[in-house]
Amino acid sequence: xxxxxxxxxxxxxxxxxxxxxxxxxxxxxxxxxxxxxxxxxxxxxxxxxxxxxxxxxxxxxxxxxxxxxxxxxxxxxxxxxxxxxxxxxxxxxxxxxxxxxxxxxxxxxxxxxxxxxxxxxxxxxxxxxxxxxxxxxxxxxxxxxxxxxxxxxxxxxxxxxxxxxxxxxxxxxxxxxxxxxxxxxxxxxxxxxxxxxxxxxxxxxxxxxxxxxxxxxxxxxxxxxxxxxxxxxxxxxxxxxxxxxxxxxxxxxxxxxxxxxxxxxxxxxxxxxxxxxxxxxxxxxxxxxxxxxxxxxxxxxxxxxxxxxxxxxxxxxxxxxxxxxxxxxxxxx
Numbered sequence: 001x002x003x004x005x006x007x008x009x010x011x012x013x014x015x016x017x018x019x020x021x022x023x024x025x026x027x028x029x030x031x032x033x034x035x036x037x038x039x040x041x042x043x044x045x046x047x048x049x050x051x052x053x054x055x056x057x058x059x060x061x062x063x064x065x066x067x068x069x070x071x072x073x074x075x076x077x078x079x080x081x082x083x084x085x086x087x088x089x090x091x092x093x094x095x096x097x098x099x100x101x102x103x104x105x106x107x108x109x110x111x112x113x114x115x116x117x118x119x120x121x122x123x124x125x126x127x128x129x130x131x132x133x134x135x136x137x138x139x140x141x142x143x144x145x146x147x148x149x150x151x152x153x154x155x156x157x158x159x160x161x162x163x164x165x166x167x168x169x170x171x172x173x174x175x176x177x178x179x180x181x182x183x184x185x186x187x188x189x190x191x192x193x194x195x196x197x198x199x200x201x202x203x204x205x206x207x208x209x210x211x212x213x214x215x216x217x218x219x220x221x222x223x224x225x226x227x228x229x230x231x232x233x234x235x236x237x238x239x240x241x242x243x244x245x246x247x248x249x250x251x252x253x254x255x256x257x258x259x260x261x262x263x264x265x266x267x268x269x270x271x272x273x274x275x276x277x278x279x280x281x282x283x284x285x286x287x288x289x290x291x292x293x294x295x296x297x298x299x300x301x302x303x304x305x306x307x308x309x310x311x312x313x314x315x316x317x318x319x320x321x322x323x324x325x326x327x328x329x330x331x332x333x
Contacts, residue, residue, distance in 0.1 A: 004267050007269070007271075008187065010187050011114040012113050013111070016161060017162070033160045038071070040156070042055040062146070064142060064145060069111075069114075070113075075108075076105055078102055082100060112177075112180075115188040119275075139181065144173070191274045196269050198268070201263055206259070210253050216248075223238045224238040280320075280326070
């Protein structure tokens with residue numbers, strides 16, 4: 001299913017950038033202003049080098065964003081001339097020296113991609129299924145969350161985009177992003193500890209369902225060609241049997257193809273600990289438990305039991321709300 005899989009929304013939006021100068025005393029284009037605004041956004045504290053900056057990414061102000069990326073797309077990539085068989089080209093008169101039509105964008109776009117928990121309330125369990133309308137509500141809820149937590153940064157970037165005029169509230173921003181929404185089937189993360197059961201096709205059943213009427217149709221065709229007027233056993237006219245068999249075979253084939261497509265569109269179920277609060281808690285516990293193992297080397301059974309009890313009481317492994325690791329950082333202090 002586009003945009004949704006494993007309990008997450010893969011959000012992608014394309015906001016067209018204005019194509020005229022900024023006006024006033026400025027001498028830069030709107031596209032350049034977008035690049036400047038993006039350059040000012042701090043990155044997450046995701047490495048020892050960025051930890052020294054001390055200013056975290058504004059996207060880390062909520063606990064729904066797993067990954068986020070914003071960039072300017074000036075134009076589509078030209079992949080080269082469309083290949084064609086040389087003999088066919090010579091017959092049709094296709095001159096390889098003639099320039100083929102090339103796809104171009106009509107303006108630059110601000111692209112925003114985010115991998116988020118598909119929930120409308122923080123801490124809610126990840127869903128297994130989401131209707132298109134429910135997905136729309138999740139996207140709107142997330143957009144409002146962004147507006148509440150990083151309105152100033154969003155304004156600095158999107159003020160250079162077409163149609164952003166009049167966006168004053170979280171609901172306005174949600175409606176604006178929805179107009180810019182583009183369906184995608186590309187996820188950005190995978191936290192599965194145990195791979196789920198994939199939506200496997202019942203290949204044998206599909207082959208039998210299509211094969212039986214197909215064999216019946218071919219038999220009727222063969223008998224008709226040989227001049228046999230009636231089908232053996234059932235006594236049906238071979239022409240009628242041929243027509244009915246072809247109709248049933250075509251219907252069975254169409255049904256099998258539609259079933260295969262719908263089966264492939266089914267989303268995978270969310271993992272047991274795939275929501276962002278659980279991921280952050282797991283990272284926190286991983287680091288704290290590593291320290292615990294090092295610190296208790298050589299301890300007696302009684303001291304180790306006492307220390308582990310104190311460790312559980314202090315760090316609360318079953319509580320995702322805390323103590324835990326914050327978003328956008330390598331580890332909690």
